[in-house]
Amino acid sequence: MYKRPATGSYFLGCSLGGRQGIKAADMFPEDFDGVVAGAPAIDFNNLYSHRAGYLPQTGAADSKDFIAPAVWKTTIHSEVLRQCEAIDGAEDGIIEDPALCNFDPGALLCRNNATADGTGCLSSKQVEIVRGIFAPTKDAQGNVFWPGMNPGSEINTADGLYSGKPWANSQNWFRYAVYNDPGWDVSGYKLEKDGVFAEQKNPGDIRTHPSDLSAFKNRGGKLLMYHGQQDHQITSFRTPMFYDHLSRGMGLGTAEMDQFARFFRISGLAHCTTGPGAWLIGQGGAGGNAAAIADSLPFHGTHNVLAAIVDWVEGGVAPDTITGTKFVNDTVALGVDFQRRHCRYPRRNVFKGDGFDPKNADSWKCTCS
Numbered sequence: 035m036y037k038r039p040a041t042g043s044y045f046l047g048c049s050l051g052g053r054q055g056i057k058a059a060d061m062f063p064e065d066f067d068g069v070v071a072g073a074p075a076i077d078f079n080n081l082y083s084h085r086a087g088y089l090p091q092t093g094a095a096d097s098k099d100f101i102a103p104a105v106w107k108t109t110i111h112s113e114v115l116r117q118c119e120a121i122d123g124a125e126d127g128i129i130e131d132p133a134l135c136n137f138d139p140g141a142l143l144c145r146n147n148a149t150a151d152g153t154g155c156l157s158s159k160q161v162e163i164v165r166g167i168f169a170p171t172k173d174a175q176g177n178v179f180w181p182g183m184n185p186g187s188e189i190n191t192a193d194g195l196y197s198g199k200p201w202a203n204s205q206n207w208f209r210y211a212v213y214n215d216p217g218w219d220v221s222g223y224k225l226e227k228d229g230v231f232a233e234q235k236n237p238g239d240i241r242t243h244p245s246d247l248s249a250f251k252n253r254g255g256k257l258l259m260y261h262g263q264q265d266h267q268i269t270s271f272r273t274p275m276f277y278d279h280l281s282r283g284m285g286l287g288t289a290e291m292d293q294f295a296r297f298f299r300i301s302g303l304a305h306c307t308t309g310p311g312a313w314l315i316g317q318g319g320a321g322g323n324a325a326a327i328a329d330s331l332p333f334h335g336t337h338n339v340l341a342a343i344v345d346w347v348e349g350g351v352a353p354d355t356i357t358g359t360k361f362v363n364d365t366v367a368l369g370v371d372f373q374r375r376h377c378r379y380p381r382r383n384v385f386k387g388d389g390f391d392p393k394n395a396d397s398w399k400c401t402c403s
Contacts, residue, residue, distance in 0.1 A: 052076075298353075
């Protein structure tokens, strides 16, 4: 027994944990004073449906036009960086805002009788596979079912969603939660049949896509969301869509949303942890060294998302930016490589240009343009 009531209650989670945090704010608005939801697996049925669609899209690993993981990591990733790395003003291997990257895989089409040998160019069919992966999936009515993958993520996605193997989580979700059929085969997945049915069934009311969090807002609750811009599990384009969905549903503009919900796009962060950018923001979690090195950060709202939500709830100080940290080789003992201030949505980071060091946080500015 603690002999006194709690003075504050907070939720911190990423991916499925991020979904749970938003679900709690929706269904149990009195439970938490502040929620930190990273890369939230919202709109869950459609997320798992979309993942199921990758195998039919890429083909099996032994199919004629299958793109090997090594090609994604080298040929395709290099071309993504060539086309999009410098849009933010700095050539540092990090795409600050993948939404500005209109990647054209046609640049990799084999020409002059060259053959797609898995090294320097792609066949026309392979170009269309890549184009389809980065394009939004639409339903029969032409509505966006799920946004495309974020350019830059392919270096990690290659060994997972693009591996030419069934994505076990999606296959098992359909087998045991949606259809109760252990023999269901993900290679035959069809959006119009399987995706629509999964959303209609919504097992366990897991969907999680609220359009109104007024009860949470009105009791003083605060929501801080973040999403890595190099996420290889959940496209980084999904969370801004959710933010906009909330804004429309609640009839709130950005300034009004800022009073209770803020969203930060973390460049160079993969799924919840690790990546080439200043990805460490106090999120903890499994994978890489995130949990182990989180204690090396000051527990301060400018560097740590948990501290930021506490400051916001208890001190009324809302986070304007979140400063991410990148250690050399992700090893604390080797020291800090660089830091970067990540902007709150809809602002984006832009490099100040010649004469500035991209590893210096002061060399970047948040802008709406």
